[in-house]
Amino acid sequence: MSLIKISNLSKTYQSNGLSTPVLHQVSFEINEQEFVTIMGPSGSGKTTLMHILGFLERQSTGDYKFKGKNVENFDDNYLAKLRNEEVGFVFQAFNLLPRTTVLDNVKLPLLYSKKKNHDLLARKALESVGLGSRLNYYTNQISGGEKQRVAIARALVTNPAVIFADEPTGNLDSKSGNTVLYLLQQLNKQGRTIILVTHEAETANHAKRIIKIKDGAIISDQAVHKRVFATANTELIK
Amino acid sequence: MNLFVSIKFVLKILFAKKGRSFLTILGIMIGVAGVIIIIALGAGAKALVLGQVTKLGSNLLSVQPGKSNEKGPPAQMFGIVVTTLVNSDAQALRSTNQVPHASAVNANVLGKTTVTWRNKSIDTNFTATDAYYPKVVHVEMSAGRFFNAQENKSAANVAVLGSTVVKELFSHSAVNPIGQVIRVKSANSNIAGGVPLRVIGTVVSRGTAFFQDQDDQIIIPLKIGQQQLLGIHYLRTINIKVDSSANIQQTIQDIKNVLNRRHHIQTASEIDYTIRNMASAVALLSTITNALSLFLTAMAAISLLVGGIGIMNIMMATIGERTREVGLRKALGATNHTILKQFLLEAVILTTLGGLIGIIVGALVSYGLFLLMIHLGYDWAFVISPLSIILAIGVSILSGVLFGLYPALKAARLDPIEALRYE
Known part of the structure; x- marks a missing residue:
């Protein structure tokens, strides 16, 4: 079933009378349970595309339909609600709250939702990324790989339809990066739609489909032939 | 949320x-x-x-010698000695047909003194006044009594002590102050060893009233203070208790009439006294x-x-x-x-x-x-x-x-x- 459908989507930034086109006439469709990589060099517009898909900003022209509904018709508050309920973000820089515990970081999206049992939901999400024993650690007391797993737990906690991961392995060593990719593949296996944004071909190949983008336009959109499967790491088992 | x-x-x-x-x-x-x-x-x-x-008592008027702005400081504050207010002025103010609303009038002089009992000496203040004092100023006896009109008139050698004086003089011995003889001396007195006074009463602690310690003083007959301690014939203050607050203004006018006549005052510039209203001080x-x-x-x-x-x-x-x-x-x-x-x-x-x-x-x-x-x-x-x-x-x-x-x-x-x- 179609989850995301964009047609002829363009984005131009206006600043001090200067207009900078970032995306030109981009069209594609992503169905539920897909694992798609949006891949391109830096400055290609992939992060902007992710922000539009994740309701963080609006396109300049073109159509964006989410679950069959035209996003253009939604007001800012409704977009905030969609960000809270339908999507989860994993950023390259983790973006965890400093001086705050792991558990409180994961509970953060629940503050903005109507869901109850925040503690229980956050614990479950942390257990699913293998951090059940780190609940009361402060974010400066855990490793980079663990930070990104906290971020994944935070993205999962509201049970969203799709998870956006923007260069999730960019700040990590290969072992920790592998664990993150393994988790994303597991989540996809459980039926969650994953959209990964990266410039690394090796990371991109963990997905089922790669949309290549350059200078704001799609240059290819094809299934991955030799998909790489990340292996379960000992980190997660202990 | x-x-x-x-x-x-x-x-x-x-x-x-x-x-x-x-x-x-x-x-x-x-x-x-x-x-x-x-x-x-x-x-x-x-x-x-x-x-x-409330300690000094309400509806109180005070007459002081010397002209000054009613709201300004009294002339004595500048070291000026004004001798125009005398005992007979107080007598005249007691006359009920001239000042009908004065329920009590008492005359005072104040000074510093050294009080000696046995081998103990302390410096304190004295208020020399008449027997009307307790009717004007709120005073409660802790023991003994206040001196009466006869004792005042005859300048009897008696004294009433404030609580601080009692404490400083008698607290170290178990002696009851009543009946004891103290000796009182001032810079102006020339009686060797001081004036002997028999303690006839002590006053319950009153704390300060108008920022003057009411406990650190002795109260003695007017003539003892005027003649034997200070060697003067005039008064520091005359206090007048008015029967009701509604009559204060009328009483001020009555006092002015009496004093103007007695002091032969024709014009405002000749006025040689000041009437203070405690309510206005408040x-x-x-x-x-x-x-x-x-x-x-x-x-x-x-x-x-x-x-x-x-x-x-x-x-x-x-x-x-x-x-x-x-x-x-x-x-x-x-x-x-x-x-x-x-x-x-x-x-x-x-x-x-x-x-x-x-x-x-x-x-x-x-x-x-x-x-x-x-x-x-x-x-x-x-x-x-x-x-x-x-x-x-x-x-x-x-x-x-x-x-x-x-x-x-x-x-x-x-x-x-x-x-x-x-x-």
Whole structure:
């Protein structure tokens, strides 16, 4: 079933009378349970595309339909609600709250939702990324790989339809990066739609489909032939 | 997002930065403590002034020699000795057909003296007065009696002691002061060894009245003071007790008529006495305390304003630092409204905490002042009115909203993308 459908989507930034086109006439469709990589060099517009898909900003022209509904018709508050309920973000820089515990970081999206049992939901999400024993650690007391797993737990906690991961392995060593990719593949296996944004071909190949983008336009959109499967790491088992 | 969860979350954030949070609220804290202290001081001063009046007795008029502005200081304060007020003036004022509303009139002279009992000597004050004294000034005997008209007229060698004098002279021995003979000496007296006086009464402690220690004195017959201690024939004051407050103005006029006739006064410039109304002295004191309160309130208001601006300043800096956090919160589903609410809540919680600490500090300081004043012998009252607490909390919440609003609006309006990119 179609989850995301964009047609002829363009984005131009206006600043001090200067207009900078970032995306030109981009069209594609992503169905539920897909694992798609949006891949391109830096400055290609992939992060902007992710922000539009994740309701963080609006396109300049073109159509964006989410679950069959035209996003253009939604007001800012409704977009905030969609960000809270339908999507989860994993950023390259983790973006965890400093001086705050792991558990409180994961509970953060629940503050903005109507869901109850925040503690229980956050614990479950942390257990699913293998951090059940780190609940009361402060974010400066855990490793980079663990930070990104906290971020994944935070993205999962509201049970969203799709998870956006923007260069999730960019700040990590290969072992920790592998664990993150393994988790994303597991989540996809459980039926969650994953959209990964990266410039690394090796990371991109963990997905089922790669949309290549350059200078704001799609240059290819094809299934991955030799998909790489990340292996379960000992980190997660202990 | 429900308020309780929000408050809990905000408290965690603020607690994580204890030092900064404390410094942020310091201004508000001082301001609120100031407000509490000022209101407590005002109430204490009011109680003090009222206490002074009730101690001396209400409806009291005082005639002093020498002309001076009724509201200005008496001539004696400048070292001028005015001798125009004499015993016969007091006699004349007692005449009921001339001053019908004077219920009692007593004449006084005051001075310093050295009192000796056995081998113990102390320096104290004396009030030489007549037997009408207890009818004019509120006085309660702890033992013995006050001297009577006959003893006064005949300049009997008797004395009534204030409680401080009793304590200093007799507390070390088990002797009952009543019946003991003390010797009283002043710089002007030339009787060797001093004037011997038999103690016939002691007075219950009265504390200060009009800022004069009423306990550290002895009360003796008028002639003993005038002739044997001071060697004078004139009076320091004549006190007149008026039967009702409604008759005070009439009585002032009656006193003027009597004294003008006796002193042969034709024109206003010749007037050689001053009539003081204790009620107007109270009004003057109230004016002073009110002016002081107003001044201190203005200081507290400035402190609150500065504290508020401090909060605004730190909130602005905080938002600069937490731009990424705002972006993240928006990405996780926070609306502009919830961000506004969060930062406003932070400001309000900070100022309210500041207010609460300020109330506690203010109450403690007021209590300390109360203890100090009591120690100094003033009838101070420790009053923390519920109104001042409500006012303080109200002001701190209001300043949180007022000074938190602009930074909170600024945070709420941040573009999530810009904020997430912010380094």
